[in-house]
Amino acid sequence: MTANGAPGSSHKRGHRRVSRDGNVTFKRRSTSEIMTAIQLGIEYTVSRENHTPMRDLLTHDFCVVESFDFPSDGGRGTPAHKLSSFAFKCYAPAAFRHFRRFYGINMAQFLHSICASSLLELPNAGASGSIFFRTADDCFIIKTVQSGEAKYLRRLLQQYYITLTQNPGTLLPKFYGLYCYKCGSKRIRFAVMNNLLPSSVPICEKFDLKGSTYKRRASPEEKAKACPTLKDLDFREIHPSGLLLEAEAYDQLVDTLARDCLVLRSFSIMDYSLLVAVCNLDSPDAVCGDAEVKLNHQLIPTPQPDAIAPHPPPTEQQRWHPASATAPPADPELESAIKRSPISGLPARNERGDRLLLYVGIVDILQDYRLAKRMEHTMWSLVTDAESVSVVHPDFYSTRYQSFLREFVFKRSVD
CATH class of the missing domain: 3.30.800.10 (Phosphatidylinositol Phosphate Kinase II Beta)
Structure with a gap:
């Protein structure tokens, strides 16, 4: 295969x-x-x-x-x-x-x-x-x-x-x-x-979000994969009410996104995405396809080179422990996997009230709005609404990107 x-x-x-x-x-x-x-x-x-x-x-x-x-x-x-x-x-x-x-x-x-x-x-x-x-x-x-x-x-x-x-x-x-x-x-x-995605934590959904709608649905070929990367329109269908965050977490996330988008806009960068991977703490068995992320069965090991002498593992003082704030999941094995992972998740809930961990990060930032991208925008503008495509001016891209995330993806808890 x-x-x-x-x-x-x-x-x-x-x-x-x-x-x-x-x-x-x-x-x-x-x-x-x-x-x-x-x-x-x-x-x-x-x-x-x-x-x-x-x-x-x-x-x-x-x-x-x-x-x-x-x-x-x-x-x-x-x-x-x-x-x-x-x-x-x-x-x-x-x-x-x-x-x-x-x-x-x-x-x-x-x-x-x-x-x-x-x-x-x-x-x-x-x-x-x-x-x-x-x-x-x-x-x-x-x-x-x-x-x-x-x-x-x-x-x-x-x-x-x-x-x-x-x-x-x-x-x-x-x-x-x-x-x-x-x-x-x-x-x-x-x-x-x-690395944004922990290999030991079961991921049930993964999204690549740009805030645009034109051709922003995963293809049948992509959806057939063990752990497909879904897109903006897929997210709105699966989570019509968005993902609910605690008020403080929501405010911090929105503020961080605004500061990051300001930097990207100052660099004339556009066409970046927010990668969102979801772990369901209350349904740990609800994983992508054949549990690619949980079991690692599709990862291809590279043989260890003989010429490289292994280094001793870092001491406790050298070890890297990122902060993590998660509610204990129902599954003890899942709780142990989350604690072992060096990657922190953001607590959230879905429309059913299930407890989630979100693994979030901005990706694909090395795309500046130069001649090739301007020509691509002009070409797509001839066949569809110019404001719905992903390749647009960095100022407009930043505004649309943040609006989409606030309006459709992340919701602030009122409790």
Whole structure:
């Protein structure tokens, strides 16, 4: 069975290809080879931070690019390995070191999460054909990004740093590293980010919300997946009364969304989404399809590279414990899974009064409103209402996005 669900057939989306025998490649490089190279590269570049004292960030730190060669038989300070020789670039290492430190992630935890255990390749590629890897402890996602997205993120880094310091509770993606792996003529850029979806908690619904209505219904192909990502019109059909939050949680969420949208609008960013995953505490068996998230049976393990020495687990003082406020679920196993997860959920209730945990975050923020997007907006405007499509001016997008979330998605408890 291949990634598109058809046995014996090949499937390609963007640069990601799944062969007839189930092997996954990206830009014609095996994803297992890419993953091993990524672990080697991060292991080497982040470990070098031990030799550099921590200091205040300077403007030029956001523009620094460090490059290292990894020949198969070993190079100056780099280990020998069984892969093809490759080069590895690390963008703005001092800046990302500060980002990680700001969120309480030290070098030991970062390396232990990424390099000590096999990473898991997520089977469902994004619309652009990206590849996703998740660390075994659920803390981080590694995602391939296009060249333009990587350049755009680098341009935003200094303002992004200001945003983090002013609004530490932001729902924007938290970027912890930006790298480039080059083998032969192929360049593969990828970012390390916070993970939004816990693998040990059963997810019953998952939504990608943009606040638009044109073509914002999941396709039959998507709905046939084990854990489909539904869209705006699907949400309104499933939850016509929205999701009820306590007054304080609602006010904080709306305020955070407003602050985040102001930042995105100032960057001329649009077409971003709010990812909302729902866990039903009163019906823990109501999971997506075959319980992909609960059982992890669709995750593809990447073999542990021999060249990477495992790091000892972080000590109790080093361990990362995000705050979590949840009502005890009826199922003791579910309660234990929630407590073990490094990802916090937002308590809510549905129209039936079931207790829910919502896992929420803004995704796909590296889309600016430049010529290509303006042309796309003009094209769609010829066939439908210009204000209903997702590609619109950032100011209008921000206003419509927030209005949709307040009016249809999140409701404030009056008790």
